[in-house]
């Protein structure tokens with residue numbers, strides 16, 4: 139249990155040392171004894187790599203783009219369409235050239251280069267700048283949208299709300315999976331508990347959103363603890379399976395407990411949130427009436443947008459804060475090595491339960507927001523696919539990374555929506571190509587590619603929670619992933 | 624050998640009595656009894672597979688022993704009857720003003736470190752590799768910090784009480800890093816350290832839990848001679864300046880003979896010798912165990928030695 143006793147190369151001290159060094163070097167992409175390859179200048183290298191990429195694309199797409207066969211009288215007719223082919227080659231060349239020249243600058247290999255950037259100290263400012271930029275965009279989005287895309291205003295605002303909901307869920311799950319390293323496949327259960335808590339409290343007791351929100355969070359946290367207990371002793375795949383089952387149990391109970399939850403009919407007439415008692419409608423004493431502005435349905439969406447933005451930022455703030463506190467540090471230590479934690483007097487039971495409860499609480503908050511936004515909920519909304527999407531966001535973003543979750547949410551939720559509108563693809567695949575039918579396929583492919591490119595997620599570095607002199611980010615190869623990965 | 628004059632009998636910090644640990648049919652530790660003296664460096668030695676790590680795992684609560692009592696006296700002034708009373712009462716420990724007695728075989732592993740004050744390191748180093756050296760030492764102070772942060776609430780709002788405790792924890796970590804010569808690596812991930820430094824860090828981390836008894840599982844394994852010498856220095860410093868009793872498993876006889884006040888030798892889960900370094904060194908059973916001689920030959924060796932020296936070497940030899 140604590141020690142492996144059989145003497146093998148891996149647990150004899152010298153063997154272990156050499157093994158771990160070799161592995162570390164291998165992960166950094168550094169073969170032990172190789173000379174540095176001669177360096178080209180940036181332009182030459184960019185041109186070279188662009189040329190290689192273009193050649194590859196040329197070869198690969200030759201028969202798809204350059205020639206086209208049609209059924210004609212007496213067999214097939216061959217039409218050559220070199221223009222499309224050349225355009226594809228040009229795009230590949232230009233893309234690769236620009237990437238190499240600007241993005242990969244200063245590094246040699248494609249993949250290795252990125253890893254080196256990630257492991258170094260120079261990475262942090264980029265992350266910070268990006269974070270501030272994203273925050274600025276998020277704060278001003280409702281103002282920017284009518285300026286630039288007035289026709290799409292409402293649709294895009296709605297999309298923004300959805301993305302932010304997933305950002306919040308991702309951040310909540312990140313506590314459990316990313317920090318504490320406990321693979322949870324049933325996170326949607328807490329989202330459901332939050333949504334139903336709010337819906338039932340609001341419809342049965344006539345309570346408002348702001349009163350119910352903390353209660354919904356508490357209920358979800360309580361369920362987090364309830365889930366925590368049976369899975370405390372489980373590891374790896376077993377943990378994942380039981381959490382998955384837990385998510386399904388909650389959904390099935392909601393589906394079948396007709397008298398209480400309305401079963402498949404769901405719950406209707408969930409109240410919308412009010413702005414200090416002011417509602418969003420045309421009547422007297424409403425928000426628009428009080429401020430003497432003209433009523434517009436968009437006002438409610440803007441309000442909802444800012445609510446979820448505030449909730450998401452609260453989640454982020456609390457998580458960042460907790461990471462620097464003993465609980466948060468214990469979560470990460472648990473992910474690194476549970477046995478070592480116990481040898482230091484840490485009650486790992488409590489650590490796991492707090493992680494489950496905290497993650498669940500934020501899921502519950504997001505759930506009540508979802509209920510108040512939709513005004514109708516049913517078990518349909520809380521299927522396993524939701525858990526999978528949230529987990530995919532966390533994994534794609536990079537376990538434990540707050541910024542990664544944002545980027546991944548925008549890419550995933552926004553990406554799925556974007557693909558729906560991608561009529562550009564019709565130029566490539568012909569006019570009867572319907573992007574909505576292929577969007578999941580394209581999307582899945584994109585995800586696979588990203589994971590091949592960056593197996594530990596988009597932002598895989600860890601920044602330390604305490605600093606003595608100089609803050610250094612920690613490369614992904616050092617950081618453990620915890621249970622079940 | 625006069626038993627009463629030995630520190631480990633007169634003033635034990637840890638008493639292991641009739642400890643037996645079975646894994647199915649395998650008896651890894653067989654009716655083992657020994658004492659660890661307060662303020663001593665005690666070495667537990669024996670050939671591979673003798674059951675040393677298993678003893679450690681029983682003492683630190685990672686295994687529940689099949690049989691036996693493991694009592695830790697945190698302070699010297701514990702009334703004689705207390706231990707017997709506690710054993711009968713079925714409670715895990717007694718923690719009075721005059722001193723604490725802890726029955727380790729009844730306590731869960733984390734409580735043993737938290738309440739009784741036993742810290743340990745592992746044969747295969749277990750650091751938090753993705754966390755920095757400094758963070759490793761802060762995690763070790765979890766329980767104090769948790770209390771200071773009023774179980775997170777105070778910490779969340781940055782109350783002054785917590786901030787003070789956090790600063791103190793950092794100071795303590797820095798202090799230990801200075802002692803183990805790792806201060807310049809404080810902000811590096813632990814997995815990035817060379818092997819010897821990882822060993823030292825693991826010891827420093829264990830010490831940050833404020834232990835009464837420190838259990839080290841092969842701390843010198845894989846160290847070069849210079850590092851070994853530094854380790855000896857460190858262990859002496861821990862014993863003399865901090866009053867921590869040390870129990871260590873070690874294969875490096877250079878380290879063992881040089882620094883141990885008391886050595887216990889195990890073979891096939893049984894104690895074959897128990898005494899000071901010079902006593903153990905000349906014990907024919909120990910020599911036989913390390914050279915891998917048969918039992919019959921042991922008797923022969925023993926007889927030969929008896930003829931030469933005129934006495935049977937140690938009390939442990941009578942088993």
Ligand SMILES: Nc1ncnc2c1ncn2[C@@H]1O[C@H](COP(=O)(O)OP(=O)(O)OP(=O)(O)O)[C@@H](O)[C@H]1O
Nearest residue numbers: 139143646651670671672673674675676677678746
């Ligand atoms: N969890 C376990 N389950 C089954 N057998 C075990 C277990 N732990 C230890 N053993 C066995 O108990 C015996 C003693 O092992 P232990 O690890 O205590 O030896 P050791 O003295 O520490 O040896 P080394 O010097 O090689 O570290 C060995 O035969 C080992 O295989």
Ligand SMILES: [Mg+2]
Nearest residue numbers: 675676677746
């Ligand atoms: Mg061992």
